[in-house]
Amino acid sequence: xxxxxxxxxxxxxxxxxxxxxxxxxxxxxVLSFNDSNSITxxxxxxTWRWYRALAENQSVFVSLKNSLTLxxxxxxxxxxxxxxxxxxxxxxxxxQVAVMRMLLLPFVIPGLTIGVALLLLFHALGVRPGLLTTTxxxxxxxxxxxxxxxxxxxxxxxxxxxxxAAMDLGADEITTxxxxxxxxxxxxxxGSALFAFTLSFDEFIRTLFTIxxxxxxxxxxxxxxxxxxxxxxxxxxxxxxxxSFALVIAGELLRGRER
Amino acid sequence: xxACLLLTFYLVIPIAMLIVMxxxxxxxxxxxxxxxxxxxxxxxxxxxxxxxxxxxxxxxxTVTAISLLVSxxxxxxxxxxxxxxxxxxxxxxxxxxxxxxxxxxxxxxPILGIKGVVNYSLMTLQIVSNPVEVFLFNQFSVVLTLxxxxxxxxxxxxxxxxxxxxxxxxxxxxxxRTFWHVTLPLSLPGVVGGIVMVFIAAFGAYVTPKxxxxxxxIMFGNVLADQYSGTFNWPFGAVxxxxxxxxxxxxxVVASRFTRLDAVFGARA
Numbered sequence: 001x002x003x004x005x006x007x008x009x010x011x012x013x014x015x016x017x018x019x020x021x022x023x024x025x026x027x028x029x030v031l032s033f034n035d036s037n038s039i040t041x042x043x044x045x046x047t048w049r050w051y052r053a054l055a056e057n058q059s060v061f062v063s064l065k066n067s068l069t070l071x072x073x074x075x076x077x078x079x080x081x082x083x084x085x086x087x088x089x090x091x092x093x094x095x096q097v098a099v100m101r102m103l104l105l106p107f108v109i110p111g112l113t114i115g116v117a118l119l120l121l122f123h124a125l126g127v128r129p130g131l132l133t134t135t136x137x138x139x140x141x142x143x144x145x146x147x148x149x150x151x152x153x154x155x156x157x158x159x160x161x162x163x164x165a166a167m168d169l170g171a172d173e174i175t176t177x178x179x180x181x182x183x184x185x186x187x188x189x190x191g192s193a194l195f196a197f198t199l200s201f202d203e204f205i206r207t208l209f210t211i212x213x214x215x216x217x218x219x220x221x222x223x224x225x226x227x228x229x230x231x232x233x234x235x236x237x238x239x240x241x242x243x244s245f246a247l248v249i250a251g252e253l254l255r256g257r258e259r
Numbered sequence: 260x261x262a263c264l265l266l267t268f269y270l271v272i273p274i275a276m277l278i279v280m281x282x283x284x285x286x287x288x289x290x291x292x293x294x295x296x297x298x299x300x301x302x303x304x305x306x307x308x309x310x311x312x313x314x315x316x317x318x319x320x321t322v323t324a325i326s327l328l329v330s331x332x333x334x335x336x337x338x339x340x341x342x343x344x345x346x347x348x349x350x351x352x353x354x355x356x357x358x359x360x361x362x363x364x365x366x367x368x369p370i371l372g373i374k375g376v377v378n379y380s381l382m383t384l385q386i387v388s389n390p391v392e393v394f395l396f397n398q399f400s401v402v403l404t405l406x407x408x409x410x411x412x413x414x415x416x417x418x419x420x421x422x423x424x425x426x427x428x429x430x431x432x433x434x435x436r437t438f439w440h441v442t443l444p445l446s447l448p449g450v451v452g453g454i455v456m457v458f459i460a461a462f463g464a465y466v467t468p469k470x471x472x473x474x475x476x477i478m479f480g481n482v483l484a485d486q487y488s489g490t491f492n493w494p495f496g497a498v499x500x501x502x503x504x505x506x507x508x509x510x511x512v513v514a515s516r517f518t519r520l521d522a523v524f525g526a527r528a
Contacts, residue, residue: 007340014336014348017329021355021410024366027376031369040369041379085262102266108455108507109270110463112480113500116487117273120280120497141269144262195357202359205465209487218361225365225470234369237362244358251357252350 025241032234050235060236063220066131067201070216073132074139074200079193082147089152106145115209129212138206143196150195154188191254198247280497290493298498312502315479318398319462322405326413326457334417356411363408364467371395396473404471405461412460413453420449448518455514459507479503
């Protein structure tokens with residue numbers, strides 16, 4: 001499988017898969033600059049007008065502010081809780097496997113069923129659905145397993161002799177953590193927080209069933225899809241994609257730098 | 260541990276609520292506490308629901324199978340066919356993994372639609388004279404889009420399992436027979452992990468069939484969601500949600516016979 005012909009076949013095949021993965025997104029970006037009232041071809045010339053329309057759309061700003069606030073709070077809470085869990089897993093404790101399974105379970109339960117189940121829970125508790133109450137719980141639960149796995153993978157590669165050396169030199173556990181452990185794993189933790197932010201910023205289905213009357217950007221896109229379909233939608237999607245790509249690439253680079 | 264407390268509220272209690280709700284009764288005046296199997300019977304008595312379940316499973320299996328066929332050679336390419344640009348190529352696969360499936364679903368609308376890019380190209384090239392309607396609002400568009408948005412879920416675990424293999428082992432496995440007997444079995448954990456991830460995502464789909472499925476491409480998740488947004492039959496919706504979870508757990512039980520699933524998700528106890 002590694003002779004010349006097979007190798008060039010694999011390369012062409014690889015390129016074809018990338019074309020498949022990226023064509024729709026590239027089309028979406030191109031069409032957001034299309035001077036035409038329809039969301040698709042024909043090409044009517046280059047324009048910024050859909051971005052201008054977006055900039056004048058007050059409700060988009062409200063949604064954007066909501067998405068940013070929610071993403072930020074989700075990232076902070078999720079990273080703290082998930083990080084604590086990852087640290088707890090460095091030492092053995094009773095019921096460890098059961099706890100880990102529970103931490104991984106959200107990966108495999110469809111988001112739709114979670115959304116519906118949370119709706120039932122909050123309804124029964126009498127909690128009014130809202131951005132920073134019910135939706136925040138949904139987003140922290142959703143991102144927590146990712147953060148837990150990312151940080152525990154990082155801790156697994158951590159050289160524990162560094163901590164032992166610090167303790168031998170007389171540092172207590174808290175000093176060792178803040179002076180030795182934390183600075184070394186900080187890029188990994190910041191990277192995980194960026195991923196959690198991106199996941200929250202882009203999340204839709206768990207939001208839909210828990211948000212009540214508030215809006216996030218994905219929710220606004222969804223309701224817009226049902227009514228007005230204009231290239232303004234392409235422009236909104238392009239900006240979200242650009243922001244997500246920037247965050248994920250930053251996160252990957254942060255996690256890669258320390259390898 | 261705070262994580263356990265949070266997940267109790269995020270997962271354990273909500274699923275318990277689904278179970279309780281599934282025995283309640285839906286009346287004109289709202290939901291009434293009860294202990295009745297009627298909602299479950301309602302599912303089995305009306306052939307529409309079991310048929311919908313089977314069709315959604317079939318669609319999800321199709322998506323999973325095609326994703327596997329597409330992803331394996333691609334993951335092999337990433338693990339063995341790249342050197343200098345490996346990191347960049349990997350990030351290019353990972354980026355869609357983390358970004359919005361809503362937008363990636365939506366991005367197919369201007370391509371497949373009646374006035375979409377595909378039809379536009381076909382007409383420009385004079386292959387067809389009138390726009391073709393077969394690309395959108397059917398099972399084809401749902402399967403294609405689900406493959407597109409969940410392909411990274413298949414590629415990444417297979418890549419990771421191939422990447423862990425010793426390169427010399429693969430050099431030795433240079434013919435097809437050794438590929439079947441050495442490489443493939445050793446990459447099985449990644450394959451099983453990818454199958455699990457893609458099937459669950461496709462089977463649990465709501466956005467894609469709703470947006471691109473039309474009436475023939477509707478899936479289990481859409482009817483489930485309708486019980487909460489349209490018809491407001493919460494108890495029956497709870498039954499549908501539990502069935503969805505049961506299918507997923509069933510798949511996990513089968514998959515765990517082939518590999519250690521915990522490892523697939525990158526966790527170490």
